[in-house]
Amino acid sequence: MERIDTAEHEEQRVEREISERESEENQAAQNGVTDDKETLQRKLEQLQALYENTKHELDSTREALGKIQSSQPGASSSSVETKERSSETHSQDTAEQEAKATSTRRTTFKIFVGNLSDYATSSDIRNLFEIYGTVEEADVLKNYGFVHMKSEDEGEAAIRALDGYMLHGKPLDVKASTGIRKGAVDQGGGLANTESSGQKNTFKIFVGNLSDFATSADIREIFENYGTVVEADVMKNYGFVHMKNEEEGQAAIKALNGHRLRGKPMVAEASTGTRKSGYRMPKIFVGNLSRHCTRDELKNMFEEYGKVVEIGMLTNFAFVAHE
Template sequence: MNNIPPQGVMFPMGSLYVGDLHQDVTEGMLYEKFSTAGQVLSLRICRDARTKQSLGYGYVNFNSPEDAERALDTMNFDPLKGKPIRIMWCQRDPSLRKSGIGNVFIKNLDKNIDNKAMYDTFSAFGNILSCKVALDEAGYSKGYGFVHFESEEIANRAIEKVNGMLLNEKTVYVGKFVPRIEREKALGEKAKQFTNIYVKNFGQLMSDEQFFEIFSKFGKVTSSMVARHPDKSSKGFGFVAYEDPKAAEKAVQEMNGSEFEGRTLYVGRAQKKAERMNELRKKYEQQRMERFSKFQGVNVYIKNLDDSFTDERLKSEFECFGNITSAKVMTENGRSRGFGFVCFSAPDEANKAIHEMNGKIVGSKPLYVALAQRKEARRALLTSQYVARAQAARQQGLQFAGGPPFLIPAVAQTPRIYGPTPALRPAPRWPALQTMPRPNGAFGLPLLGTAYRAPARPAPIRQHARPITGVSGPTARPNSKYTTRHGPDSPMPDSRMVHAAPQEQKQLLGEQLFRIVEKLHPEMAGKITGMLLEIDNSELLHMIKNQESLRAKVEEAIAVLEAHKANKKGMVIQD
C-alpha cells in the first residue's frame, strides 16, 4: 500500500513519529535501526526535562519522503529492545489531530488484538495516520482503540464494513469518534443520569438474596452482585443495576448513610476506576490547597537538619518563639531526610523564629529556616531570581552562554579559576576584565587577576621504595584514617580554611566543589559550581563534608536551570 503523506494534510516532509519506545532505547539504537531505510537527517528521543528519562516516543527525519515511506512500510511494529515500536507520519498540526475528521473509535476488542493486528485489519480501507489500542498500567488491552484515517470518506467506509463484524470471535463496534465533551453536550441531562450503583461496608455475612431484597424495593433490578473472596465470603461491597435511572437515584438518596447490622452503608453512583481516581485526585488537591491557605504565614520550613533530629527535638528548639501546633521531621524508611516543618499559632511567632534561627548552627549544621512554600511558588520564585540576574548581567555587558550569570570554570585552562559572580555587584572591584574563550565558541569566566587562581599544590613527598634499615615500627598506610595527606576530593583541613582570606576560602571551596559536582553532572559542573559559590562559606564547607546535603543542593540547582530554559525560550541556551 502506498503510504506517502496524502495531499492536503500538513506533514513535515520525511518526518516520522516513533512511539511505544522501551525506556532503554537510545538515539544510537534508533539511528542504527532507521539508517537502513535511507539517509537520516536527524532524530531525537523526547525526554523529561528534569530526570532526562525517555518519555517513550521520538522523531526521525529522513532526507526524502520515499525513505520515510520505506521505513514506515517495513519497520512498523518491529520489536526494539523486546517492545514493538509504533511508527506514523509526524503530524505537527494539533487542530488536525483534535478535529476528529477521519478518526474512528473501536470497542469490544479481543484482549489479544494489538496495534499491529488492528493496523493490518483497517489498512485495507486506506492510508492510516495513526492506530493505537488503549492499554492499562500493566500493558494489557482495555478492549478499545482508535484509528485515524487520512480522510472522512475512508473512515466512513471502514465503519460501514467492519461495524458488527466478528474479530477473534467478538462482535466489535466501530463508529465515528466523538469527544466526551460533545457526547455529554448532546445527551444533556441524560449524561448525568445513572442506573448502576455501588454499595459498600455491609460486612461479610451478606447473601446474594438478602442484597437483592434490600435494593429491589426501589425499582426493577436488572442485576445485582456481591463481591466475594475465593472462600465465598463477602468482601463487603457489591453492585446493583436498575432499569430506571430514577430508581437508582432513589436508592442512593434513601440508603446512603443508613444503618445495616450496626454498620453505616455507603451507596453511590458506580464509577469507573479512572473516573474515581480522577475525582480523588481533585479532592486531594483541594484539601491540600485548603490546608496551605489555612497555615499560610505560620508554617515554617527548616532544612539542613542534623541526622539526630526527631519531632520532639525539633519542637524543643523552636518552642521558645511561640505556641507550636505541630512539628514534624520528614523521614524515609525510618531515616531523616534532613528537613521538616514547624507550625506556629500566629504569623509573628513564625517570623521571629525565621529571624532568629535562619543560619544558626544547631548540632553540626547551619539551619535554613523560611516560610513554607508550595513547589509551584518556589519554582516561580527561583525562576524570577535567575531572570533578574540574567538582566543584570546584560546591563553590565557580560556575555554568558545562554544560562544564568554564574561563574563557569574555563575548560581549557590550568589551574581552574573560581570566584563570586560580578553580576551581583554594582561595579567590578577590578577595572580590567578579560574573557577566556571556551571550546564551543561561547565565553566563560571573567578572569579577575591572580587573586582567584588556585595556588600550586606542593609536590608530594616521595616515599622510599624500601624501609630504611634500622628503623622499627609500623609504616603509615596510604589509606589510614590517621594520615594527614588529602586527596583531591577529600575535605580540606579546617585549619587551612580558618587562616585563609575570604577570597582564598572561596577559591579553595570552589576547587573542591567542582571536582565533586563534575562526577555527578560533568556536562553542567561549571554552572552548578558557580551557583553554589553564592552560598556562605561555612555552609559550603559543611556541604563538602556532607554528601547528602550537597547532592540535594545540586538537584535544586539543576531544577532552577531547567526552569530557566523552559521560561526563556527566546534565548539561545548552550550547555
C-alpha cells in the first residue's frame, strides 16, 4: 500500500510539472521569448515520459497487490493449521507434565496433615516440612492436606517432629498417609508406604542431634557393636538405622542414647513411624538454639512449666512436648 501511495503522489507531481511547463511556454510565447521554446519542449517531453513510466509502475503495483489479496484465504488456512499444531503441542506438553507429576507422587512418601487452621496455606506446610527434607509437593484443602516427601526417612522425621506442632493455634495431626504411597502397587496403580523387603522385618531406630560431620559409615560402625545393621542412612543432622531384630535395637538404644559422636550427644530411640491415634500433646517449637545446647538444658528449662514428656532435637532447633 505504501508503494501505491508513493506512485500516485509521483503521478500527481508530474502532472503539476507538465501543467506548469505548459503555462511557462505560453507565457514565454506571449512575451516574445522564443529562444527558450526548444528547451521547454524537450523538458515537456521528458516529463511526459516520466509520467508514462510512473503510471506503468502504479498499474504494476496495483496488479501485484490484487494477486496477494486473492491468495489471502490460503494464508489464513495456513495460519489456522499452525494454530492447530501449536494447540496440539501445548496439549502434549500438558499431558507430559501431568504424567510427570503423577510419577513423582507415586515414588514419594505421602503424609497426611490434618486438623489444619482455616488460615493454613500450602506455603505454611511446605516451609515446615522442608526443614526435614525435600518436599516434592504440598497441597492444602479444607482443614487438611497432603505432603509428598522425597524419601521415607525424611517423611518419618517430619512426622516425628511435626505431629502435634501448633500451627495458627491448632495442633497438627501428622501421619503417614494410607492412600497411594511408596512401596507397593495398589488397585489404582499407585504405591503404598511400606518398607522394602529388606527392611520390613527389621527394628528401625531414629538417630537425632547428629554433628554436621557425622556420616552413615559412622552410624553403622557404632551400632554394629550391638548387633547386625541391615541399613544405616544419615540425612542432615539425623538418620535412621535398621537393625536385624528388636532385641539388638533396644540394646543399641540403651547404650547409645546420649553417646557423643563427633562432639555432639546423639538422640537414639525407636522410630515410631505412624503415631497411634488418640490425643496428641501440642509441641513447642524452640528455634535459634546454640550448637552447644543439650537436651538436659532444655528439659530443665521447660519443666518449670510442667512435666516434659518428649524433646526432639535437630540442628539448631527442637520440639518440646509437655504432659
